[in-house]
Ligand SMILES: Nc1nc2c(ncn2[C@@H]2O[C@H](COP(=O)(O)OP(=O)(O)O)[C@@H](O)[C@H]2O)c(=O)[nH]1
């Protein structure tokens with residue numbers, strides 16, 4: 001649930017990148033860190049072992065100063081490995097928006113499914129309303145050859161009515177699009193809850209950080 005400190009004119013928004021191990025969650029955050037204006041962004045903090053497996057989480061904080069408000073957005077990733085469910089739950093708790101990073105490789109279809117089911121289950125466990133939660137699904141690793149076709153992805157995931165994006169996070173393709181999609185959805189959701197525009201004149205553009213590319 002969003003932290004809205006009216007007196008201090010401060011909003012703190014939490015967005016969580018979820019998904020199976022090695023699907024590219026950390027890579028998404030690394031790219032976003034690279035294209036964010038250094039003036040507003042914090043350091044990307046990673047807690048990892050042997051280079052590429054997130055043990056606890058990654059955190060990329062940034063602050064947008066608009067009008068007399070400051071909007072702090074914290075991007076988190078969860079550890080994807082099945083064994084780290086308790087950590088995953090803790091990181092997911094109080095999320096305002098979620099990006100689910102699926103691995104497009106044919107060999108990962110089952111892992112994607114299991115992780116998505118795990119997300120749904122953990123959302124309920126930590127008291128998030130999965131039905132109304134701003135959620136975007138990214139199919140990553142589009143640069144590889146043995147991947148599930150886009151039509152098949154859209155057909156299978158179409159029923160969920162979730163926005164689907166395709167990416168090669170390692171090259172930065174689709175990362176920004178996914179991020180902007182979740183930010184806009186999160187804004188719309190929070191606007192409904194808090195009347196951001198009507199009561200505080202904060203509009204969708206105010207949620208978008210300055211990006212260098
Ligand atoms: N080919 C390819 N590899 C990727 C892509 N995105 C991430 N990777 C690689 O997949 C591995 C796992 O990525 P990482 O971001 O650490 O996954 P995480 O466990 O979800 O955080 C790393 O070796 C990345 O370089 C991509 O779009 N294409």
Ligand SMILES: [Mg+2]
Nearest residue numbers: 025026053054
């Ligand atoms: Mg990681």
